[in-house]
Amino acid sequence: MSTISKHLIALEDEAIYIFREVAAQFERPALLFSGGKDSIVLLHLALKAFSPGKIPFPLVHVDTGHNFPEVITFRDQLVAATNSRLIVASVEAAIRKYNLKEAGGRFPSRNALQTYALLDIIQEYEFDACIGGARRDEEKARAKERIFSVRDDFGQWDPKLQRPELWDILNGKISKGHNVRVFPLSNWTELDVWNYIKSNAIQLPPLYYAHQREVIHFQDKLVATSDVTRAVQDDIVTVEQVRYRTVGDMTCTAAVPSQAVTIDEIIEEIFNTRISERGQTRLDDQVSETAMEDRKKQGYF
């Protein structure tokens, strides 16, 4: 524990407290692990909550098939290093099983299809609590999210049915078939996450740091070229010094121009930026004003 502010310690205490509540109140919890920075921080906090014991639940990765390869490599290394159990839910398998149609457009997102794989794996393993890294500062629909968010048999979230969450008491009682999404990082901001990564010297996939990458200039965003995001005629393609501020699918996450190669430079960059994390990097949130609210109602994380 190096120089860590009182504020960060309080956030860490809160998250550890939530993890222990999940372990105590649920039969079969799971930690949803995307390989992104928020879920890496979650794993780190879970290790602390149960140390020197093991984490009493598996990690679940919803693999869209459009992940950055370096994130998958990092995921597997981290799972091995922490002696965790990993379950992979495949979106491609769900597409075949349900004969799902891919989204249209230039860079079709599999976000909507992710829900099928997630709900399937919840049903298969009878998970009653799924822990995720969503934060209330990310987006307006998330600002009203509970720490324990109850979902019905269809994985649906109804803002009007959420329980009042009083003091630090978490009510995890649910009916059969229902499950709870748990958000230990609810009160963290993007800057808090980075400061915590710094103070705990947490390793991240390399694409979070500035590097050279071939990108397509698409509208006002930079999209990495890959097998699933190929350049077409008339595209402007250049090699730029970029980094990723969020890590989702290759088809829906944009890179940002950046010279920040150290964590201090990243923190400085975020501190000075005037555009939100999702606004700068997500190609899929801006389709409609209420895109996130709609997806959440359908069972999206």
Added chain:
Amino acid sequence: MNTLRFITAGNVDDGKSTLIGRLLYDSGSIHTDQLGILQKQSKLQDDIDLSLITDGLRAEREQGITIDVAYKYFATARRKFIIADAPGHEQYTRNMITGASNSDLIILLIDARKGITAQTKRHASIASLMGIKNAIVAINKIDLVNYDQSVFDSIVNAFESLKKELAFDEVHYIPVSALKGDNIVKNTNNTSWYKGKSLIELLEAIELNENKNALPRFQVQWVIRPKDEAYHDYRGYAGKIISGRYKVGDEVKILPANITTSISKIERHQQAVDTAYAGENVVLHLEDNIDISRGDSIIPKAENITATQSFRTWLSWLDNAPLQKEKTYLLQHRFKTVRIKVDSIDQLWDVNNWAFKDAENIRLNDIAQVSIRTNQGLVVDSIASNTANGYGILIDESSHQTVAAIMFL
């Protein structure tokens, strides 16, 4: 400085959303892309409607109301803040209670033209009842009364007499215009007669009681028993110190079993420490091998507290279905859940008229004093004497909904 969590409460037209929008906007917490969306949503294209910052969900915008508590984050160079934005509609009082339970301070917003209303009294009473010790009375729309000091003074006087009935330690008064920005970040010449701090300066300066000197209370949240080779004999009791402090060597009793032992080791962040304080997650180790499970209390032996099974409490009803007296409910006090029955409704608090009355039923938004019995002993304090160990929630056994907030008397 520690984080300050506060709730803003006021009538629906008092400009609460505008005030929050103003705090976020002036502290630079609104990102440019979000501003773009706000301008798109705002009816006047070139004028940003600050209230749209907090009106998040489409369902709410369609109805033009706020239906749930929204949490917003901002920071100044001095401090981090979490705002619980609770709606002013009477039918959504349960959200105000949720927001208040997660706040250290309340900003009561009063429309300078209207003065103190029934809703102001209601919000102030609830906050006080729930153990909030700090209040700021923001007299808003001061621009609409021509920045008249006498309007401000008369509202201050009226609230001062109201305050006698409330349990606030401190009340601060500020004349503001959330719309124009007067006295939000810095004081303006429009209210040159006001010599106090601006709202932000006040929020930055207020110090919180951290319960470190309060009665020592600890409940076991989770028992850590790795059961592997390296930690074969490890048995630690994890939990958050509710209040007070714990020290290695303390003689303690385990409640409700009432067995005595002493603390052999305290771990914090995987490191041994000598002393730990309120709010910290720790793992306690005990000298003797005792069968202890989640929900048991570890309390210094000299403390005059035992597990009891009948209580008088405040009950704040949050569910659409009214209380059924003959039914059993679950009461969750921290990590211990017991069954309860309400023996009697002693009196209902008519917060609008500030009077007690008899009642047969307790319905949504009612606040009442009741007598309850539990099937197992609980180790609790009154909310007035030790807030952190004086509350609980009531859960319906069949719907699993949280139906009431409980404050022990």
